Amino acid sequence: MNRPLNQFYEFGPFRLDPAEHLLLRDGQPLPLRPKVFDILLVLIENRGHLIEKDELMQKIWPQQFVEEGNLNKNISMLRQALGDGSEQRQLTSGAGLKRTPIVSPDGRYIVFASDADGPLHLWRMELDGSKSIQLTKGEGGENYPCFSPDGRWVVYTQVKDWTLWKVPFDGGAPVRLTDTFSKGPSVSPDGKLLAYYYREKEPDAKWKIMVSTFSDASSFKVFDVPRSDFQSLNIVWTPDGRALTYEAVNEGVSNIWRQPLDGGRPVQLTDFNSDYISYFAWSADGKRLACIRGGWAQDIVLITDFR
Numbered sequence: 001m002n003r004p005l006n007q008f009y010e011f012g013p014f015r016l017d018p019a020e021h022l023l024l025r026d027g028q029p030l031p032l033r034p035k036v037f038d039i040l041l042v043l044i045e046n047r048g049h050l051i052e053k054d055e056l057m058q059k060i061w062p063q064q065f066v067e068e069g070n071l072n073k074n075i076s077m078l079r080q081a082l083g084d085g086s087e088q089r090q091l092t093s094g095a096g097l098k099r100t101p102i103v104s105p106d107g108r109y110i111v112f113a114s115d116a117d118g119p120l121h122l123w124r125m126e127l128d129g130s131k132s133i134q135l136t137k138g139e140g141g142e143n144y145p146c147f148s149p150d151g152r153w154v155v156y157t158q159v160k161d162w163t164l165w166k167v168p169f170d171g172g173a174p175v176r177l178t179d180t181f182s183k184g185p186s187v188s189p190d191g192k193l194l195a196y197y198y199r200e201k202e203p204d205a206k207w208k209i210m211v212s213t214f215s216d217a218s219s220f221k222v223f224d225v226p227r228s229d230f231q232s233l234n235i236v237w238t239p240d241g242r243a244l245t246y247e248a249v250n251e252g253v254s255n256i257w258r259q260p261l262d263g264g265r266p267v268q269l270t271d272f273n274s275d276y277i278s279y280f281a282w283s284a285d286g287k288r289l290a291c292i293r294g295g296w297a298q299d300i301v302l303i304t305d306f307r
Contacts, residue, residue: 187237
């Protein structure tokens with residue numbers, strides 16, 4: 001593809017000049033290896049479009065056999081170049097696990113699950129890690145929180161019996177929302193509806209998606225979902241609130257589906273042929289979908305002469 005010689009791209013503090021094979025950050029040259037530059041250019045030229053890993057490799061190494069690890073290495077170098085990680089800062093410390101953090105809609109607080117005091121409870125802290133406050137108490141097992149859009153409520157899964165609850169953001173008595181096996185809560189953009197996975201208590205019951213009113217958890221609609229090797233916790237509302245998107249796994253491969261709220265047929269949005277999706281989200285305008293994909297590597301280690 002021929003480009004105008006004076007064409008360039010700007011994003012954030014960066015300016016990319018394809019003709020000069022040059023990347024500037026705040027006006028200063030940022031050195032990149034040739035393949036790293038090529039990857040960045042391909043991604044920018046295909047912005048707004050999904051580009052498969054195999055397609056990307058063919059564009060960078062046409063008519064060559066290259067190990068996938070080369071792509072991963074170059075992408076890692078690109079990430080380091082675009083963001084050096086200099087502003088990373090540890091927010092929590094001490095014993096216990098801290099997991100499933102979420103940021104409040106106003107961007108001022110973080111809610112997370114922690115077993116620092118023994119049982120797993122939900123905690124709230126300010127964005128800088130200060131003023132940590134315990135939100136839930138009792139037997140423990142509270143995890144996978146999400147906010148209501150107005151920030152007044154934190155909805156979570158009680159993993160001891162797989163039920164859904166909500167607790168005021170400022171603290172207080174939790175409110176039980178479900179009695180059946182439920183997980184993965186997600187509140188609609190207007191704050192009126194709650195979507196989540198549920199199934200009846202019979203051993204062979206299938207997981208479905210329930211949509212209920214957020215105020216009193218009254219049943220609103222129920223949707224079947226495509227066959228999946230396992231049911232994830234990801235249900236994401238489209239920004240316009242007219243549909244739900246979720247992940248289905250078939251033979252070890254994840255893809256994202258869209259279920260219209262009006263009851264239309266579900267539509268498969270992605271066509272990946274490898275890897276799991278661990279998380280995905282929509283852009284605010286609903287035009288782009290980002291996801292984290294990959295696999296799990298496990299090793300068995302033999303320890304001898306252990307004492």
